[in-house]
């Protein structure tokens with residue numbers, strides 16, 4: 001059942017990655033304990049880039065033409081053989097390599113679900129089909145990738161051919177499929193779409209009904225608002241509004257992470273209404289809620305999915321532990337529950353637990369997942385996942401990435417590479433670059449946005465961990481400064497703890513007004 005969703009379209013400017021990744025060095029540091037070393041030995045391409053420390057390798061040096069040109073040609077569709085639960089799918093990337101004359105044996109795509117295998121149109125016969133079990137890993141290839149070669153007794157693979165100069169390393173990936181299907185697709189709140197939905201699935205992912213949302217938001221932001229309102233009440237008890245109280249209020253609002261701009265808006269409005277008169281805490285809270293709403297309204301937007309892309313690619317980036325993987329799971333639940341065909345890519349190849357965590361989310365949300373080995377090239381994985389999502393006609397591909405500190409130049413360069421590689425398959429991809437921000441980080445989040453925006457072209461934000469933080473005001477400062485859309489906010493670790501961002505609800509919850 002193909003359904004058309006034609007809704008209001010929002011387009012968000014996608015800034016090109018800045019060439020000055022070194023700016024990240026100026027960024028405020030998080031705990032050194034959180035740093036994670038990139039296994040560069042596995043990534044000679046990246047290592048090469050690192051030597052050019054001043055900026056990324058010029059795309060001109062990269063020969064993606066053969067790959068891009070070969071990709072849509074049906075004759076080059078990957079030959080596949082399904083063997084029990086395992087099937088080998090040499091990727092079209094590898095086909096392109098073969099076309100270009102690679103010396104490498106094709107890499108393997110492991111398919112651990114026969115249903116998913118059935119969903120892909122596989123050529124029946126091909127001499128290059130080699131069961132994955134019949135291959136043995138040999139020395140890493142010139143691109144640092146694992147090369148799989150047939151072992152004795154295995155069918156002969158096609159004659160290998162030379163390797164083109166490609167940037168994204170082919171990687172051995174695993175596709176785990178859960179047949180996501182649905183009854184009645186209803187686009188979840190917080191999303192808008194343009195383009196058509198892929199054939200609707202038959203099974204709906206049950207997403208728990210949310211509790212009273214505003215109540216939860218108020219509970220989550222209770223520490224932020226009670227701290228603020230207590231201080232405001234103390235400030236204005238038996239005092240008229242004069243320059244001193246205005247200055248004290250401004251300081252207080254800045255300390256609450258709201259940012260200078262919003263603090264001044266609030267004090268200016270208050271002064272224009274009540275200068276020289278008695279002021280109550282309620283007066284200040286009301287004006288605060290109004291002014292914060294004005295700041296937040298322009299950024300509270302739905303996440304628009306352009307389904308004409310098939311898939312709409314969402315790259316999720318951010319500092320370690322900000323909630324990327326969890327947020328991906330929550331987003332997948334919403335989308336899958338609405339009948340969209342979702343594929344996840346486990347691009348955090350540095351942390352085994354992150355890959356496993358995403359697989360669990362895929363299972364829970366009935367999403368497909370493409371994963372690879374620990375330490376593999378993340379850009380290669382992203383590329384493979386994009387191709388696989390195209391083959392499977394996924395509506396949305398959500399790519400997880402390893403958390404990285406914004407001052408780690410080499411890791412930021414790797415992120416830049418992922419963006420660049422995706423752009424080789426579709427110049428508009430990634431269509432959405434979502435950054436997760438941990439509300440408990442406070443002011444550091446401002447800096448994180450600046451750096452990730454420059455490097456990865458972040459064009460949308462999700463703030464997590466707004467449950468229980470006293471620093472929720474930072475979202476206001478970020479909105480005032482960066483003016484990037486804020487699509488959702490996270491208020492817990494559960495599958496339904498992600499809500500569309502509503503300006504007035506958030507403002508009232510912070511100011512402690514309204515029901």
Ligand SMILES: Nc1nc2c(ncn2[C@@H]2O[C@H](COP(=O)(O)OP(=O)(O)OP(=O)(O)O)[C@@H](O)[C@H]2O)c(=O)[nH]1
Nearest residue numbers: 320321322323324325326403464465490491492493
């Ligand atoms: N309370 C709360 N916890 C959250 C929220 N979102 C994520 N978490 C928790 O934060 C922790 C880190 O979340 P992850 O999703 O692993 O973060 P990540 O950014 O993928 O982490 P790295 O892979 O290390 O970069 C986990 O314990 C999550 O359950 C939220 O909205 N509220």
